[in-house]
Amino acid sequence: MSNETAVKANKTVRVGLLGLGTVGSGVMKVLLHQQALIKERTGYRIEVPHILVRDPKKKRKVKVFPEQLTTDADRIVDDQDISIVIEVMGGVEPARTILLKALRSGKHVITANKELLAKHGSELMKAAQESGVQLLFEASVAGGIPVIRFLQGYLTANRVYEISGILNGTTNYILTKMEQTGQTFAEALAEAQELGYAEADPTDDVEGYDAAYKLAILTNLAFDVEVPVSDIFREGIKEIRPIDLGWAREFGYVIKLLARSRKTERGIELSVGPCLLPLSHPLARVHDVFNAVTVYSDVVGDVTLVGKGAGEYPTASAVIEDLTALLRQSGQVLRTTCWQTSSHRCLETESSRFFIRFTSAEQESQQLEQQLKRVIAEWGGRVIHQVKKEALGKENFGWIVQNLPRKRLIELLDQASANGLLSQQPLVLPCLDQVATQSRKLASAI
Amino acid sequence: MSNETAVKANKTVRVGLLGLGTVGSGVMKVLLHQQALIKERTGYRIEVPHILVRDPKKKRKVKVFPEQLTTDADRIVDDQDISIVIEVMGGVEPARTILLKALRSGKHVITANKELLAKHGSELMKAAQESGVQLLFEASVAGGIPVIRFLQGYLTANRVYEISGILNGTTNYILTKMEQTGQTFAEALAEAQELGYAEADPTDDVEGYDAAYKLAILTNLAFDVEVPVSDIFREGIKEIRPIDLGWAREFGYVIKLLARSRKTERGIELSVGPCLLPLSHPLARVHDVFNAVTVYSDVVGDVTLVGKGAGEYPTASAVIEDLTALLRQSGQVLRTTCWQTSSHRCLETESSRFFIRFTSAEQESQQLEQQLKRVIAEWGGRVIHQVKKEALGKENFGWIVQNLPRKRLIELLDQASANGLLSQQPLVLPCLDQVATQSRKLASAI
Structure with missing residues (x-):
């Protein structure tokens, strides 16, 4: 009734x-x-x-x-x-x-x-x-940005095939502060907590759970499937250091906690985690507590929505605009959704370039560098950018490696670690260089 | 019926x-x-x-x-x-x-x-x-960006007080090319025409008429008034030279053809024309044929929408999504609009900083520089950035002047021209440094 x-x-x-x-x-x-x-x-x-x-x-x-x-x-x-x-x-x-x-x-x-x-x-x-x-449920994803209305109330003659978003304001604030001031993660988090941008227990935000919930919702809507949150590959930002942000910038990138979902022939690729975005990427300049979502569809192409993702008024606005829609529109505000646990595979999103940061004792650094480069070359990969910095008797390396999958890089660094060559936990982050070339492909199929 | x-x-x-x-x-x-x-x-x-x-x-x-x-x-x-x-x-x-x-x-x-x-x-x-x-009429403004639906189908409990947009893809493409390659306006226009981005007669685009039509529509919707297009202060981009784009960049700005509309106590400020945007501005990175609109509202704050503003498929998408909305929604898709010629005044948008570029014969350049600075200071203004470049026996000046209204600057340069001190038509462009501080003001009034 x-x-x-x-x-x-x-x-x-x-x-x-x-x-x-x-x-x-x-x-x-x-x-x-x-x-x-x-x-x-x-x-x-x-x-x-x-x-x-x-x-x-x-x-x-x-x-x-x-x-x-x-x-x-x-x-x-x-x-x-x-x-x-x-x-x-x-x-x-x-x-x-x-x-x-x-x-x-x-x-x-x-x-x-x-x-x-x-x-x-x-x-x-x-x-x-x-x-x-x-x-x-407009307020459930990206606060003041009407992305639910866009996906489910607007796009009807369009098929969505990819969504990328900065969906968590707390981590975006922390990463922005770390980059702008050189603060550590802990310092930026403390400041975010003081300003009320982060909870006393920040786990949900900094470990990527909050973004993963939102990504699950957007994925369900965009692809008409039910994606269990536990199937989403998820990484937080606790391991990011100011040096990573600085090096990323040197290589022409900025680090953002990105939530991505893409429909492919193999299944649905999903992930939440820190990524290197080229400065030309539509989400690269979204700073502080702002959120942004880019939706890639087959007819209209990519549309990016940017706005405040959290806070009392932006969220209240989303709630109340849902209310006014109920009062103003006599029919369904949103298209009928059919979240069904259909036979889809959830996969980690792929990348052809990765940023790696690793640290060794100074006396072992040359051996390590040579060894890693040799194996990378043997496996068909290539180091396309590199920088290093000596500090307190240790050598920190930052590389961008092309044409090797994440698991290979992790294998490589695990091996070096097992051999006692690394003096700290290394970091591997994907770079997002290709921005949906698929849109042109699909549009030209019409 | x-x-x-x-x-x-x-x-x-x-x-x-x-x-x-x-x-x-x-x-x-x-x-x-x-x-x-x-x-x-x-x-x-x-x-x-x-x-x-x-x-x-x-x-x-x-x-x-x-x-x-x-x-x-x-x-x-x-x-x-x-x-x-x-x-x-x-x-x-x-x-x-x-x-x-x-x-x-x-x-x-x-x-x-x-x-x-x-x-x-x-x-x-x-x-x-x-x-x-x-x-x-979604397709009438900014092609694939659903800004009409956002203003008139979504925002209901929000009062809009400002809209800024890059609403013309042709001029944005030309300005992007000029900046990236150093091409002149004529060269970039010719390229845009070859690629089908500009018409054989480009007047509507390059003189700002197309953007002014779109701004009139958005203004009518946002402020429930009917704004005659002829009341919109309008400037084109023909006078922009590569040197202006380069100097703007040196000062931390990018030049965009911006359409702006703002409700103030004095009336509605409206303008279409090239502006200097600081690199941190949400519209500063919108390049090529992309369009973007930022809507400032009292509850949700500012929301920016970015997407393809023209072209066969983005525009067709907007048309067909209007059609699917008619078929899917049983009530009115958009809130009832009341465009009434109410008693409002149309004013030019204000700015507290301007970029000026002027040229003199080399032998007169020192005299001119001193004279202009003296008058600017007498009138309470200040030159906060300056650069000059000598070419072919002429001296080109690029300044950013603070605290003088446009008409004063034009008066000043007209005077110098009348005195025979300028050897080319000077250029005066507003800088948009303040990004709607009003949003905080209004939100805090709740």
């Missing part, structure tokens, strides 16, 4: 809000501040009778009446007058259970919860379809 | 196409190539029974049956079975008359015609509203 008619008949719409943290407060503030505009453009006055919170006594960053707060989710789910539920509490449970109940009782759901969608998206989607209600 | 119901009942939709040039051919090719995908996602098979052309005998770049071609627009407008008309013929007449007739006979209209919309948009919009049909 769709409750569209109910929504339309009553020019006041009652919304239940789950969560009143940063995003929830933002939603309340924006609803208040923009209420005249929303009324003018959608015809609806929005009321929020109930807000689910854990602790009703907690000091809030927004003015709410005590009677609005509740610790009982059923107050919202069972309220027949509430036709839309907004979830900004995060985490899998109890969000999953509450949202399933809300959908099944005929309420539209708007959620910002990337982890929930990445892990249980198809279950929620199915519940929405069965109840004839809509599940909208 | 809306013919939505008619469209929905019949799972074949019949479309009339006006024009079969580059974009029209692209539309036909994409409809054919993607028909299975469109059917799968919208439920509709699309037929194009009639295509209006000037010369039915002309060789076409796409396979069409002779019986599809017609020189009689009434074949389309009077055909009761055609519910959607796509116009890609360009120019004001006869497009305006045919589209008004089509709208008034209850057909939805999709157009790529920026000139027509900029000059007669409100008339067409009114006709559409009166007939209960939709007028869609």
Whole structure:
């Protein structure tokens, strides 16, 4: 049963809000501040009778009446007058259970919860379809950038074949600071935490989980498949040092935590990890807490969207624009998604060039250098850029190696390590030199 | 009368196409190539029974049956079975008359015609509203970039206060080539013409008319006002020389033909013209035939969209995505626009820094330099960067001047010219150093 008619008949719409943290407060503030505009453009006055919170006594960053707060989710789910539920509490449970109940009782759901969608998206989607209600989730990926709307509300006569994005603002801020100031990872992280850009426990961001959730969602939408997050090759940024960023720049690259997904004949290539992007790449200049996504499609070519990926207002904006879309558009806001666990293989994305950084004791550095170059040449690879720097009796090497796969390079460096030639953990990062030449191929096939 | 119901009942939709040039051919090719995908996602098979052309005998770049071609627009407008008309013929007449007739006979209209919309948009919009049909025009601005859908189909709880864009691919290609190769304007234009990026008569592009039409459309949508194209301050790129691009780069800028529109308390500031953008500006790295638009809104902040702004497939994509939206969405695809000639003032956009380039005979250069600096200082301005280059007995100067308005600088250079001190026409270009600090201001007001 769709409750569209109910929504339309009553020019006041009652919304239940789950969560009143940063995003929830933002939603309340924006609803208040923009209420005249929303009324003018959608015809609806929005009321929020109930807000689910854990602790009703907690000091809030927004003015709410005590009677609005509740610790009982059923107050919202069972309220027949509430036709839309907004979830900004995060985490899998109890969000999953509450949202399933809300959908099944005929309420539209708007959620910002990337982890929930990445892990249980198809279950929620199915519940929405069965109840004839809509599940909208613009805020779950890249905050203020309307990439979900672009993929699922706009592109229809286009087939997407690749998506690349900077989907995590925290790590982008840290990498930007490290590059600009020479700070270490730990120093830049501490600063990000002070500014509220990083959580006290930064694991989700710096280990790439957050970006992987978002990549799973985008991949599911773009390719109509369900990709388990655990199938995504994932690397964090903790091993990156200022020297890597400096050398990358010397070679004409910048290091970004990139989430990539590409449909190939072999399967779906997916990865989240730090990459070297040439300065000419559309995502190379996306700095600080900004996010960006490039979507490659067969007719329109590549379109890049850049904006704030997190924060109170950009995320609240995405939530509320989902709400205004529900109020303004009488049909489905998004194309019907079919996330099915189809027979696809998940593969690591490929690269033909890698940056490697390794360190040896000074007295062994020459032997090591010669040995590595010899093996690389034997295996058909080539060192196309190289730089080294001596510090504290150790020699640091930074190379760009062409035509060897990652696993070969790791094998090589593991061998050197086993032989006692490396004095620190080496680093291997892919370079993204080729920017989707496939688009021209497909367009010319038309 | 809306013919939505008619469209929905019949799972074949019949479309009339006006024009079969580059974009029209692209539309036909994409409809054919993607028909299975469109059917799968919208439920509709699309037929194009009639295509209006000037010369039915002309060789076409796409396979069409002779019986599809017609020189009689009434074949389309009077055909009761055609519910959607796509116009890609360009120019004001006869497009305006045919589209008004089509709208008034209850057909939805999709157009790529920026000139027509900029000059007669409100008339067409009114006709559409009166007939209960939709007028869609994504392809009219920035080709493959869905900026219309972003402004009018997405942003609802956001108030836009500024738009900046690189909206013309031809001039962006010319400026990119001039900078990268040192070619003159004439050389780069000739190359663009050879590659099909520029028309035989390039006036519309290089004089900024094309960008001004697009800016008028975006301004109308963003600020709900009707802006006459003639009110837009407009400059072309013919006076730009390779030396300007080189000097701009030395000062940390790149020169782009920028279209800007900003709502201020004094009125709407509008301009199209070459500007110096700092390298950190989101539009500074948009090269070749790419287009980009940054939209500044009060909640979400700034969002930049980058993609191909012209060409057969990007433009056809925009046309066809308007078509799929009509088929997929049961309500209005775009928010209701109200282009009204309200009491607003159109003003030139302001800048606090300008690049000036002027040339004098060598023997007079010292006198000129001293005189100009003295007057600039007297008027409260300051030269913050300067460079000069001697060539063929002449001295070329490139300065960045702060705190003087454009008209003062022009006055100054006119005076020097009247005194016989300048040996060539000088150049004055604004620098865009401040990137919308207003967003923070407004967000903090919430």
